[in-house]
Amino acid sequence: MIDYNKVADNDLVMLLNNSDKDAYAEIYQRFKGILFIHAYRLLREKEEAKDVVQEIFARLWTKREQLNLTVSLSSYLYAAVRNKIFDLIARKKVETEYISSLQTFISQGDMITDQLVREKELRAIIEGEIAxxxxxxxxxxxxxxxxxxxxxxxxxxxxxxxxxxxxxxxxxxxxxxxxxxxxxxxxxxx
CATH class of the missing domain: 1.10.10 (Arc Repressor Mutant, subunit A)
Known part of the structure; x- marks a missing residue:
């Protein structure tokens, strides 16, 4: 029986490659808190930080068999969190720009539509007066x-x-x- 909290990170990764659930649980216990703090410092939002950490660990499990680290486990996890946050920020920026663009279109669209209706009404009145x-x-x-x-x-x-x-x-x-x-x-x- 293996005492997982005494196993080195590199060895935990090798065990994880072989779908060892206890190795995965140990990695989760070792890094969830520090990764949450790292994510929270960057995001300043608790729920988003929790979500990022959960996604990183979910991806770690799904990619466990292909995982071939060239850096330490902690470096890999920190980089994964940072990259996920950058993706999240970029997506938020795109969403914000889209919403802003949509709001502009809606507000201007109403004015354009209103103007077109007025022009059509005026044209009809002019045609009536010419007739x-x-x-x-x-x-x-x-x-x-x-x-x-x-x-x-x-x-x-x-x-x-x-x-x-x-x-x-x-x-x-x-x-x-x-x-x-x-x-x-x-x-x-x-």
Whole structure:
């Protein structure tokens, strides 16, 4: 019968390689407290420090047969704890950045969506007001603004003078400004 608390660390590792549960239990008893203190100093959070130590020991058991240490057992365990904490910190940083990015998107997304809805409403109101213009004025205005035709091109197309076309466009703009001025205020400022 082996007295495990008198066995050297190197020998415990060899026993662990052969799936000796008592050797594993001795390693756990020897190092759990000091590894917890090490983890706690780095994390300043008891539960996270406990979790890190538990994960290190769980991995030690699952990798026991492949374990081939080139350093002392204590150095290996300290490095494992440190690396696990670095991974944890990096993951927290990524999570924090993701959450921040998501919050920014949500807050800006609401504004963008709200703005798009307002623009759509305003466009519908403008189209309604254009449709309410007198027929000839509407036709001239639509050729000017939607068809991007010059006053001369509209005059030639409709058989009107350029002066009449210019007057029709200006009158249409005046009427739309009067009617849409209140709507524009209501949509954008309420």
């Amino acid at each position: 309410a213009l007198p027929p000839k004025m509407r036709e001239v205005f639509e050729l000017s603004r939607k068809g991007n035709l010059t006053h001369r091109q509209i005059a030639e197309k409709l058989g009107l003078s350029e002066k009449t076309v210019k007057k029709q466009v200006n009158n249409a703009l005046k009427m739309l400004r009067l009617k849409l001025g209140v709507f524009t205020y209501l949509i954008y400022f309420l």
